[in-house]
Amino acid sequence: MDRYAVIGHPIGHSQSPLIHTLFAHATGQTLEYTAIEAPLDGFAATADAFRAAGGLGLNVTLPFKVEACAYATEVSERARIAGAANALTFDGPHCRADNFDGIGLLRDITTNLNQPVAGRRVLVLGAGGAARGALQPLLAADPERLFVANRNAAKALDLVQSFHALGLGQGVLAAGGWAELATMGAFDIVINATSASLTADALPLPPGVFAPDGLAYDMVYGKGLTPFLRQARAAGTALLADGVGMLVEQAAEAFAWWRGVRPDTRPVIDQLTVPLT
Numbered sequence: 678m679d680r681y682a683v684i685g686h687p688i689g690h691s692q693s694p695l696i697h698t699l700f701a702h703a704t705g706q707t708l709e710y711t712a713i714e715a716p717l718d719g720f721a722a723t724a725d726a727f728r729a730a731g732g733l734g735l736n737v738t739l740p741f742k743v744e745a746c747a748y749a750t751e752v753s754e755r756a757r758i759a760g761a762a763n764a765l766t767f768d769g770p771h772c773r774a775d776n777f778d779g780i781g782l783l784r785d786i787t788t789n790l791n792q793p794v795a796g797r798r799v800l801v802l803g804a805g806g807a808a809r810g811a812l813q814p815l816l817a818a819d820p821e822r823l824f825v826a827n828r829n830a831a832k833a834l835d836l837v838q839s840f841h842a843l844g845l846g847q848g849v850l851a852a853g854g855w856a857e858l859a860t861m862g863a864f865d866i867v868i869n870a871t872s873a874s875l876t877a878d879a880l881p882l883p884p885g886v887f888a889p890d891g892l893a894y895d896m897v898y899g900k901g902l903t904p905f906l907r908q909a910r911a912a913g914t915a916l917l918a919d920g921v922g923m924l925v926e927q928a929a930e931a932f933a934w935w936r937g938v939r940p941d942t943r944p945v946i947d948q949l950t951v952p953l954t
């Protein structure tokens with residue numbers, strides 16, 4: 678049987694086997710999708726063993742997304758810009774890498790949540806791997822402004838400078854620390870790409886950053902109303918969402934890349950959604 682897997686450390690929490698199994702049933706594809714926990718120093722050896730046993734593709738999660746880029750023999754432009762890959766496909770000695778996290782986020786926002794990015798003010802909180810992967814697809818959707826704010830402001834500035842150095846985002850993309858947000862007015866779309874919600878930490882956000890008719894999006898999923906989403910609700914934000922749609926949409930992109938058929942994501946999103954209460 679055609680074999681795929683998600684590889685990470687730890688991996689027990691991963692929803693990817695469930696998502697891909699649901700996709701396979703819905704599209705009539707015959708495949709097996711498992712979860713593999715690689716030792717922290719054993720990504721390449723574990724991927725090699727999976728390939729040697731006939732594996733056709735891997736999803737890659739923390740902490741191996743950067744290593745996956747280096748492992749591949751061919752890297753897509755968006756994975757190169759993100760500096761990280763979340764999907765690999767194998768063909769003999771060749772290994773292609775791509776990154777569907779950002780496109781999954783964009784698709785969730787624009788298609789599932791029906792929120793245009795074009796011409797709107799977008800704020801990304803955080804400057805780690807998830808923020809980095811989101812920037813190029815967000816820029817490609819033509820926002821009026823894309824601001825990256827991070828606890829460690831220097832990291833956000835470095836990230837934005839690396840985009841400017843590639844000729845991306847001039848005049849649109851800028852960065853700073855939390856303090857700058859107090860003077861920047863409201864953003865139509867505020868995306869929490871920090872991992873603060875995993876530890877239930879609130880972010881020091883001025884209430885004025887949330888436009889009342891806007892969207893507050895927490896990339897963390899399955900945690901209900903996180904402190905960030907509570908802050909947004911208290912500020913009167915109309916639309917709140919967590920990252921379950923992003924998770925399912927990036928999985929659908931990988932599935933389509935591997936199998937040539939794009940599954941319907943709505944039933945899977947509905948099955949995995951934890952109410953925001």
Ligand code: NDP
Pocket residue numbers: 778802803804805806807808827828829832870871872873874875878880896897898920921923924925927
């Ligand atoms: P990283 O570890 O690469 O980056 C973490 C970021 O969070 C950094 O910017 C860090 O700031 C910031 N941060 C962490 N704790 C705090 C805090 N207490 N207060 C303020 N800022 C904080 O993680 P990733 O970028 O890979 O992931 C970020 C989140 O996105 C995770 O919660 C992850 O679960 C989620 N995610 C969701 C996906 C989905 O499909 N829905 C896909 C990928 C990620 P600093 O630089 O100052 O340390």
